[in-house]
Amino acid sequence: MKKIHQLKYICPNTRFNVTLAPYTTFKIGGKAWALCEVMNLKELKDLLIYLTQEQIPYFVLGKGSNVLVSDSGFKGVAIRLRGEFEKLDSKDGILTAGAGVNISYLLRYCIKNGLSGLEFLAGIPGTVGGAVFMNAGAFGGEVLDKVEKLMIVNPFGEVILKEKKELEFSYRRTRIDKGAVIVNVWFSMKLYNRKEIKKRISFYIKLKKQSQPINCLSAGCIFKNPKEDYAGALIEKAGLKGRRIGDAEVSELHANFIINKGNSSASDVMRLIKIIKDKIKDKDGIELEPEIQFIGFD
Ligand SMILES: Cc1cc2nc3c(=O)[nH]c(=O)nc-3n(C[C@H](O)[C@H](O)[C@H](O)COP(=O)(O)OP(=O)(O)OC[C@H]3O[C@@H](n4cnc5c(N)ncnc54)[C@H](O)[C@@H]3O)c2cc1C
Numbered sequence: 305m306k307k308i309h310q311l312k313y314i315c316p317n318t319r320f321n322v323t324l325a326p327y328t329t330f331k332i333g334g335k336a337w338a339l340c341e342v343m344n345l346k347e348l349k350d351l352l353i354y355l356t357q358e359q360i361p362y363f364v365l366g367k368g369s370n371v372l373v374s375d376s377g378f379k380g381v382a383i384r385l386r387g388e389f390e391k392l393d394s395k396d397g398i399l400t401a402g403a404g405v406n407i408s409y410l411l412r413y414c415i416k417n418g419l420s421g422l423e424f425l426a427g428i429p430g431t432v433g434g435a436v437f438m439n440a441g442a443f444g445g446e447v448l449d450k451v452e453k454l455m456i457v458n459p460f461g462e463v464i465l466k467e468k469k470e471l472e473f474s475y476r477r478t479r480i481d482k483g484a485v486i487v488n489v490w491f492s493m494k495l496y497n498r499k500e501i502k503k504r505i506s507f508y509i510k511l512k513k514q515s516q517p518i519n520c521l522s523a524g525c526i527f528k529n530p531k532e533d534y535a536g537a538l539i540e541k542a543g544l545k546g547r548r549i550g551d552a553e554v555s556e557l558h559a560n561f562i563i564n565k566g567n568s569s570a571s572d573v574m575r576l577i578k579i580i581k582d583k584i585k586d587k588d589g590i591e592l593e594p595e596i597q598f599i600g601f602d
Pocket of ligand 1: 364367385429432433437486523524
């Protein structure tokens with residue numbers, strides 16, 4: 305534990321034994337050894353070097369809107385990007401965003417500055433870093449289509465710039481080196497009419513409210529869509545809407561969402577995930593692949 309306690313000398317905003325549930329949209333999950341809120345690049349570099357040297361496990365926690373943290377928590381350090389990483393800037397249609405910026409703030413900035421291209425992200429409750437790592441998408445758009453360049457820091461504290469042509473990405477995943485942290489993102493945007501951008505964003509939010517339980521506790525879509533089908537449609541056809549284990553329930557509105565009705569544990573969610581996977585495998589012969597990231601389950 306001594307090694308962990310040194311962290312506050314590297315990152316002053318470190319707290320120990322922190323319950324992660326409040327930092328996730330599911331509001332589920334146990335404690336991490338520490339939660340480090342890094343404010344600038346130097347702090348992040350020093351932190352990664354230390355964690356790598358001392359072989360302390362870590363992961364980046366954005367808004368926690370696509371993760372399920374285990375009931376026993378995470379034996380390691382959760383890193384949040386704050387301060388310098390929550391800034392936005394733009395010039396000549398290139399929008400530069402820190403990875404800790406909230407998507408909702410990003411979209412408000414886009415409206416204010418007449419920058420079009422990312423409206424499809426409306427209603428996604430994540431950060432820029434999380435959206436890039438997950439290659440978040442909706443309404444036919446995907447984040448990586450708009451990314452020009454990324455700045456990442458690898459586990460040895462080295463800063464690396466990745467141009468678009470070097471980026472490997474696919475449906476709901478961007479490949480970056482293991483343990484690397486996305487810190488800055490350059491988006492290629494179109495200059496456009498502010499009112500129109502606002503209108504599109506409001507339209508997407510309206511559609512999202514109609515089709516997804518966005519006011520409930522969830523982690524978004526649990527499964528990736530299999531080729532040529534929708535996970536939600538398969539789960540609905542299998543009659544699993546409303547299926548409940550403890551306080552975890554398959555949403556009545558969108559069957560690819562599991563909702564925490566109040567006091568769900570991660571193990572309730574895991575049991576429900578298994579029921580869904582087994583049923584779809586039996587019925588349709590399809591192996592559903594989770595979209596959500598599992599933290600602390602190994
Ligand atoms: C109501 C609701 C609706 C949603 N709708 C959509 C939707 O329409 N489309 C969609 O694609 N998703 C959707 N999601 C899922 C989720 O919001 C997105 O995947 C979002 O982009 C995740 O961002 P986050 O900051 O919350 O990431 P987190 O959940 O905190 O993290 C997700 C993964 O990204 C990694 N990560 C986060 N930041 C970084 C970083 N800076 N560097 C390296 N790795 C990082 C984490 O370690 C983790 O593995 C929805 C979720 C909810 C709750």
